[in-house]
Amino acid sequence: MNATMRRIVIGTTAVSMAFAVAACGKAGDDDSDSGSGGSDKSIGLLLPDSVTTRYAKFDKPYFDAKVKELCADCKLEYANAAGSAATQAQQVSSMITKGVKVIAISAVDSAAIKSSIQAAVDKGIKVVAYDRLAQGPVSAYISFDNEKVGQLQGQSLLDAMGDKATPKAKVVMINGLASDPNAALFKKGAHSVLDGKVDIAYEQAGDWDDKVAAQKMSAAITQLGAKNIAGVYSANDGMAGGIATVLKGAGISTVPLTGQDAELSSIQRILAGTQASTIYKAYKPEADGAAELAVALLDGKSIDSLAATKLTSGSGDEVPSNLLTPVTLNKDNIEDTVIKDKLYTVAEICTGEFAAACKTAGLQ
Template sequence: MKHYLKSITLVILILPLFMLLSCETEKDVDVNSEIREAEESEHIAIESIDTTSDKIKIGFSMDTLEEERWLKDRDMFKEAVEALGAEVEILAANGNDAIQILHAETLIDQGVDVLVVVPYNAESTAAIVDKARLSDIKVISYDRLVKNADVDLYISFDNEQVGEMQARAITELVPKGKYVYIGGADTDNNAHLFKKGVFNILQPFIDQGDITVVYDQWTKDWTPLNAFKNMEEALIANNYEIDAVIAANDATAGGVIEALDALGLAGEIPVAGQDAELAAVQRIVDGTQTMTVYKPIKTLTDTAAALAVELAKGELVIGDRTINNGKYEVPSILLEPIAITKKNIDTIIADGFHSKEDIYRQKGN
C-alpha cells in the first residue's frame, strides 16, 4: 500500500539506511557501501512532492544528468507532465547504481502513481521494478530497457536502427578498410542494441573481406575520457592506420575525435556518433564528425508523459510491439530516429532542437 506523507522538505541521510541493511547479503553490503561513500562527500537533498494533493504524481528516476541529452529529457518531460495537470518528482543518480535504487525507494515511499525509470544498470534496476510492484505502482522503462523485470511499458527509439544508420552512413564513405568500434557502457542495454545494429550492416562487408574490425571495446560509463583512452589504444595497436570509426554516442565520438586531433587526424577519418548533441552537430559543420543520429526527444517525452498519466488513471496502454527483456515480452513503443549529416542539419533547426546561431556559433551561416 502506498504511503502518503505530509509535504515537507526531507534530507535523506544514508548512514542509518546502511546500518539497517548491513545484515543482508554480501552483495547488498557492497551496494550500501557505495551509498555510504557517496554520502561522505555530499548529502542527497530530496524535496517531497505534495502527497496531500489529488493530482496524479509521476516519479522520474534518471541515471544521469551529466550529458546534454539528458538535461533535455528532464526539462521536456517535466513540462509535458505538468501540461497534463500532473505532478512530477525527478531524481538523478549521476551514474551510481546504489543511489538510483535509493532514489526509487524514496519515490515509491512518497506515493507516486507511476514510476518512470532510465536505468543506469539494466540488470540490477530490476530491483526497483520489484519494489514498485509491491506497492502496486506501474513502471515505465524510459529510453533504456530494464532487464528481467515485470515492466509495464517500454518507450524508446528503435536503437538497433540507430546503429544501422551509423554503419550505413560510414560504409557508404568507406566500403573497405580497418574499422574501430567504440561501444557504450556494457551495463546499458541500449549500448548492446546500438552495437547489434552496427554489425547488422558491417557483417556482410566483414564476410566479404572488405572490412576488418581491428578494435572493438565498450566505454565505461559512456565518458569521453574513457572513449579517448580506447581510441588511443586502438591507434597504437594498429600503427595509427585506421580508416573509419563508429562511436556509440556523441559523447564517445567526442573522445574519439579528441584522440584523432592530437595526431592531426581529426577530419581525416570518418567518425559516426548519435544523440545530435550540440557539440557533435558543430563538429559535423566543422568536418571532424561525419554524422549523428537525431532522436526527437520532445516526441519521446510527450509520449512517455501521456502514457504515464494514462497508466496512473488505470487505463489500458498497449504498445505497437513487444520486446523480450529476459523475463517476458514487454509492451513497447519504439519511435523513429533520423540520420543527420551536414546536408540535413536544418532538420534539427526546424524542430527547435538546436538553434542555427548555436550550431554555427553565432556566425549565421
C-alpha cells in the same frame, strides 16, 4: 527506554538517514515539485546520468511539461543517478517511500534495477521503462528502434568512407556501456551492416564516457598505427567528443567518425568536418510519449494505443512498447532536423569558429 525499544529507534533512524543520503548526496541530483509528501497523483522520473547532455536539457523539461499539460494537479518527483546503479536503486526506494504512483525510469543497469522495480510494483506502483528496457515487471516501454540506430550508424560510416570501405579497411569500434541494453542493440545493428564490408580491427566499450573512449582510441592508435585506421564507430556523441580530440592530437584528420544523440557539439563537429554523422532521436516525442504512458497508467486507462508493440525484456517479461524512428543526421540535413524541430537555433550552432562552416553549409 528498554534495550529492544532502543534498537528499534536506532534502526529507524538509520533507515531515515540512508534515504536522506540517497536523496541529497552529490551522486545523483534529486528534486521534486511536491516536497516530501506523497500524492494520489504523483509521478516520478529517474534518469541515468548527468554526462549525457540530453537528459537535463531536453528529456526532463519535455517530460515535466507534458505531464503538467495532461494532469495539471499531478505532482512531479525527479532524480538523476549520475551513472551509479546503486544510487538509482536508492532513488527508487526513496520514491516508494514518498508514495509515488508511477515511475518512469531510464536504467543505469537494466539487470541490477530489476529487484527495485519489483519492490515498486509490489507496492502498487506502475513502472515505465524510458529509453532503456529495464528488467522486471514494467508496465510499458518507450524508446527508439535501437537496433535500427546501430544499422544507421554503420551505414553512415560506410557512406562516409566511400571507396575506402573495403574488407581490409581497419575500423575502430567504441561501444557503449555493457550494462545498458541499448548499447548491445546499437552494437548488434552496427555489426549487421559493417561485418564483411570492413575489418573491425579494434573493438572496446567506452562506457558512455568521453575520457574512457579517448583512452580506448589512444590504445587503438598504438595497436593499429594512425595511418592504418580508415574509420571510427562511436556509439554516441559524448564519446565521439573524446575520440575526436585524440584523433586531432594524432594528426588524423580525414577519418570519418560516427555518433548519436545530435548533441550541439557534435553538430558543430559535423560542420567542421571532424565528425561525419550522428543519429538524431527527437527527444520531445519520446519524452511526451513517456508522459502520456505515465498519466494513462496513473488514471488506470488502457495504454494499448500508446504502446502497440510487444518486446521481451532480459528478464523474460513481455512489455507493451512504443518504438520511435531514428534519423541519420549529417551536414546535408541539419536544417531539416534539429533546427526545424527547434532543438537548436542557427545562432547557437554557428558561433565563432563555426561561422564560416555554417555559411558554406547554407546555415544563415
